[in-house]
Amino acid sequence: MLRPRLDVAEPALIDRIIDEARTILAEVGMEIRGPALRNRLLEAGLPATPAGRILFPADVIDRALASAPSSFILYDRDGRPHAEIGGDHTHFTPGSSGLKVQDHRTGFVREATTADFVEYVRLCDGLEHIRYLATAFSTGGDIEANVSDAWRLYLCLLHSKRPVVSGAFTEHGVPRMAEMMQLFRRDRNDLIARPMSIFTITATGNFRYSEDSCQNLIDCVEAGIPVEIVPVTLMGLTAPVTLVGAAVFHTVDTLAGVVMSQILRPGAAVLYGGAPAEFHMRETTSPMLGVKALHLDAINAQVGRRLGLPVQAYMALSDAKELDAQAGAETFGSALLAALAGVNSVSGPGMLDFVLVFSLPKLVFDNEVCGQVLQLVQPLQVIEDLPTRPLVDAQLAEAHMITAEHTLKHWERSLYLPGPVYDRKNREGWERAGAKTLWQRAVEEVERRLAAYRPVETDPHIVAEMERIIRSGMSADAPLPAIPDVADRPGIEGGDSRRQRRFRR
Structure with missing residues (x-):
């Protein structure tokens, strides 16, 4: 199956870009300011310029x-x-x-x-x-x-x-x-x-x-x-x-x-x-x-x-x-x-x-x-639609394909409907749902998903050890920030906010 793919340059040009980069690495090199890494590269046999830049010869690049x-x-x-x-x-x-x-x-x-x-x-x-x-x-x-x-x-x-x-x-x-x-x-x-x-x-x-x-x-x-x-x-x-x-x-x-x-x-x-x-x-x-x-x-x-x-x-x-x-x-x-x-x-x-x-x-x-x-970008597949004659016969028999066996079997996988943040309603349906803006729908979805979150269980000993590791890098008297409980979140009224009210004025 062929996955959709976009190439924006001829392969020969991509190869030339790579060749140019390899030449620069081999002849100009890189300034490696970390002494430990610089020493590791020199120990591995990479040469350096009189100015101290590390060079990357072609064979080193090939092996890497x-x-x-x-x-x-x-x-x-x-x-x-x-x-x-x-x-x-x-x-x-x-x-x-x-x-x-x-x-x-x-x-x-x-x-x-x-x-x-x-x-x-x-x-x-x-x-x-x-x-x-x-x-x-x-x-x-x-x-x-x-x-x-x-x-x-x-x-x-x-x-x-x-x-x-x-x-x-x-x-x-x-x-x-x-x-x-x-x-x-x-x-x-x-x-x-x-x-x-x-x-x-x-x-x-x-x-x-x-x-x-x-x-x-x-x-x-x-x-x-x-x-x-x-x-x-x-x-x-x-x-x-x-x-x-x-x-x-x-x-x-x-x-x-x-x-x-x-x-x-x-x-x-x-x-x-x-x-x-x-x-x-x-x-x-x-x-x-x-x-x-x-x-x-x-x-x-x-x-x-x-x-x-x-x-x-x-x-x-x-x-x-x-x-x-x-x-x-x-x-x-x-x-x-x-x-x-x-x-x-x-x-x-x-x-x-x-x-x-x-x-x-x-x-x-x-x-x-x-x-x-x-x-x-999913690969294009034949899904019981070649040969197509049975589908033609189904359309001609009923003048629609809503209840066709092929439709009922494949519609959920073949047609993608985004979630509630995207507006896929007609105008009447959109108005019945409150005529909400994209921002309002997105805020409501944030709140809905936060309310649906279920805590992840973690071994208390691991939690304590992670906190010990963090504290080891802190000042002795510095506290760790409080972590809110799931139930501690403030709510919003009907997906509204100060920002929405400000925009409505």
Whole structure:
């Protein structure tokens, strides 16, 4: 069966992009600012320039690509297979790096709290088309910065069994988080064999890896945590403004991370990732949903697939400030493009405003978007409709096919109806249901799903141990934030909010 696929460049051009990147890595190299990683690369025999840049010879790149797996399995908290990352599989996960939330009860943007993050995890745990979680946004000032990355992971592990995309905020944050995840496995080897998380390693740009990224890469690979190498390729600022040149720059940064992961541990799971954006001098903004940035996403996916690697990208999100027409267009368009381009792990649902703001109403809307996209990219099948003559006879006999045997047998699987966030009613039905706006429907769906959440049972000894690990990195007298009980959530009246009332005036 043929899965729908979009290639945006001729294979010969993709090969030339890769060849250019390999030449730059071999002749110009990368600035590796982490001393431990730099020493490991030198010990492995990689040469350095007089200026100290590490070079990546062709044979080193070839060996790394030969050892990097083309796919791997992500497991849930209980150690059960959850998602295959690679091949023809496309999975959606919430975006990360949010600094604020859009409060669905008021509509206003504000700093996030632990209570917000707990609601997010409880909501996301039940979303059918969001395959695994992400530590989507920071929780502001209610937890010490030194352990805020581990605190987010703790909240995910406490309220969901799904795998999670995460990452460390500091140079030495990974070991603490790996120790927490290992509590759900027999030992370190079992965590390597059955990983429950993907960690993001950011390629710094300017052909450089920072101290934090270098140490995080070492710690993740040695702990058996799969990594996604994610350059933020800014077209017109840190990369050429033209697509092919930007793709070469992106390939250099990403391929370097892939090679370093294999030098550290051959066979380590690694995704060829990216978060490109356009740098617009007129607006002084960097839209990730600009049409050229999306074109670069598709090129990058084609490069990653050509290299035989699983692919990640930041798509299925929006630069808009509200859940509006722009947000819908950008999210659906980029989600569909990601699936057609063969991106295996798509980071983005829930995000607004240049990945700065996370919105629960947008997350439930995006869940429906992702469901429709996943339906569209399913392989086309013959389902008792060739030869077609029996169906013609059925239509002519009754002048309709509503009660035809073929319709009754296949309609539920063949026709996809989104959930209540999407409006599929006629006008009369929509008015009878209250003539609700998209925002109102999305807020109601958030509240409905939060009310339906059922707590995840966790061994109290594991909970206590995770808290001990977090406290070990905190000041002696610093408290852990309170975690709200399921019944502690404030309600809203009929899906209304201050924001809705403000818009009605």
